[in-house]
Amino acid sequence: MNKRLIASLVIGSVASVGVMTQSMAKDTQKTSKVDDPYIWLEEVEGEKALNWVEEQNEKSLGYLMSKPLYKELYEKNLEVYNSDERIPYVGQMGDYFYNFWRDDENPRGLWRRTTLEEYQKEDPEWEIILNLDELAEKEDENWVYKGSNCLYPTYDRCLINLSRGGADATVVREFDIESKSFVKDGFQLPEAKSSLSWIDKDTLYVGTDFGEGSMTDSGYPRIVKTWKRGQPIEKAKTVFEGEKENVWIGAMVSHDGDDKYKIIYQGLDFYTSEIFLVTDDGLKKLDRPKDSSFSGVINGQLLLELKSDWTVGDKTYKQASLLSISMDDFVAGKKNFTEVLVPDARTSIASVSSTKDHVLITTLKDVSSELYRYTFKGGKWSHEKIDMPDLGTLSVTGTSDEHNNFFINYQNFLTPSSLYYFDAAKDSASVLKSLPAFFDASPYKVEQKFAEAKDGTKVPYFLIMAKDTELDGKNPTLLYGYGGFEVSLRPSYSATVGIDWLEQGGVYALANIRGGGEYGPAWHQAALKKNRHIAFNDFITVAEHLIETKVTDNKHLGIRGGSNGGLLVGTVATMRPDLYEAVVCQVPLLDMKRFNQLLAGASWMGEYGNPDNEDEWNYIKTYSPYHNVHKDVDYPKIFFTTSTRDDRVHPGHARKMVAKMMNQGHDLLYYENTEGGHGGAANNEQSAKLNALIYTYLADQLMD
Secondary structure (H helix, E strand, O other): OOOOOHHHOOHHHHHHOOOOOHHHHHHHOOOOOOOOOOHHHHOOOOHHHHHHHHHHHHHHHHHHHOOHHHHHHHHHHHHHHOOOOOOOOOEEEOOEEEEEEOOOOOOOOEEEEEOHHHHOOOOOOOEEEEEHHHHHHHHOOOEEEEEEEEOOOOOOEEEEEEEEOOOOOEEEEEEEOOOOEEOOOOOEEEEEOOEEEEEEOOEEEEEOOOOOOOEOOOOOEOEEEEEEOOOOHHHOEEEEEOOOOOOEEEEEEEEEOOEEEEEEEEEOOOOOEEEEEEEOOEEEEOOOOOOOEEEEEEOOEEEEEOOOOEEEOOEEEOOOOEEEEEHHHHHOOOOOOEEEEOOOOOEEEEEEEEOOOOEEEEEEEOOEEEEEEEEEEOOEEEEEEOOOOOOOEEEEEOOOOOOOOEEEEEEOOOOOOEEEEEEOOOOEEEEEEEOOOOOOOOOEEEEEEEEEOOOOOEEEEEEEEEOOOOOOOOOOEEEEOOOOOOOOOOOOOOHHHHHHOHHHOOEEEEEOOEOEOOOOHHHHHOOOHHHOHHHHHHHHHHHHHHHHOOOOOOOOEEEEEEOHHHHHHHHHHHHOHHHOOEEEEEOOOOOOOOHHHOHHHHHHHHHHOOOOOHHHHHHHOOOOHHHOOOOOOOOOEEEEEEEOOOOOOOOHHHHHHHHHHHHOOOOOEEEEEOOOHHHOOOOHHHHHHHHHHHHHHHHHHHOO
């Protein structure tokens, strides 16, 4: 809640705005004249479709849960998920530090707060603000907490987002912090994909489903209005209308000390936007590259991150650079930028945040984190590196624009998360809280390898295995990947990977393929649209490298991915079914002919292309898994998982793929959780179950 501009919304934030309810989903699907015998499975809650789901679940669960390993893993996983020995991560609002906590006694969770003095204790006392379990029981609803948006700078009123069963779509209700109760006759919205921002205590910017024509083709708000307290939403005044083909329209308020900036964000596609400043004279469009993003405003300096080269006069600012300029100068049309950071070929900017006087920049150097503190003084930026452990992942949390203290989380594959507190007065960071080791890491080692793609690009991947692993080509190995939307896969500690896979004798590999953001925008853009095969081929290259170096062979190699990663593993399983003995394909995109017609799919055409355009379909169809699976090809026994309540990636993708493959005679497994949203699980028990099912399947397929 500091000075960041919310206008830098990309995949995570657009996705988390919420998509549509399942009851609305079928209304947005264009099914006329579609030659698809399995299209009936797109009817999310249709009786025939749900009966089919129940039948597949019964078969798959009966098979996997009968394995002795399943019960062992489930019980261990649940113990980890419900453990009180977890770090209660916090965000600061005013004088309080807020946390959302789930455990075995509170499976839906507690929204709570404490003071810094208390938080620094080993066992702090928490003040409970909202008990989701009590609320769910009282209202007889399966509420899942989806976050809050609180009024700056008092933070006494919040807009609470509540999801039914974990879906992205939420009910919004105004909440009074001090009375710990929902505000009677306060701001509230029915279940929808809504975007709201406080202008003042009695006025909001709101984007939601106002009725027919108010949503984009992607299923996000197309219209922004100002909504005053006590006013029927139908009477709210329209501020901005986008086009139906836009991805998302939103308005937000950014604070920089006493200065307040009202901003309209028009997402043209997933990666380009127009941004307008609301002034007394109307809307003023900001002159910047459409693919650039704001990273914040601090002490009057606007931060702009470039996704491509930008020539201004006789100066060209390089792709991936972070620039700054006086906000007043920028609004006045000046272009006198200062280069804050220009990453080299091995480095990318992972995150930008700010405190009262500093900008904190986390970078990735060959996929390992470094943290720098930048200060603007006398028209220049100076910086210093924050001393932190090497070869891991750093995440800055709990910043505030009231002081220069902050939290830093550190982890790597074998080191549990440690939360450091950076005390500006001491100018150093010290460990405040640490996770216990949920598995014994001493027998294992981590190595970073590089596989060479056909075009000569070095593709990095991490390898985690026992120190005494024999490179005999027989080790059961799980390769994980994503490769899209400029998302970076970084070293992270996973108790379930340790317990469910490493301790069972498995090797774990994490591929940093193109399409991700590990080396900045260019690494991502290399695999966009017609170049999508680069991501798939990079993944195959890593798989082949694992085999060439005798880590494993094709009978002991499994792959796993979810969402865009589900598309990845679904595609490479159809491209090279000979390479893998196991495939875990979670909440996937698979029907790339219709992805843009289903739920939020239209918003991803900036990543994949438009299948309704013949030229673009001609390259999409070459990899679309649903269109490239054949009866006469031997495929590994794939395990598909999805969620009925996933209102981001339509469950019809997985359903139809399974039905088609079953009809072709292929052996496979399918599990659809009836709750859980895009994450696949709505509570700790469901998470424990899902991972136990997945690793039981992998052990069954890969371990002799």
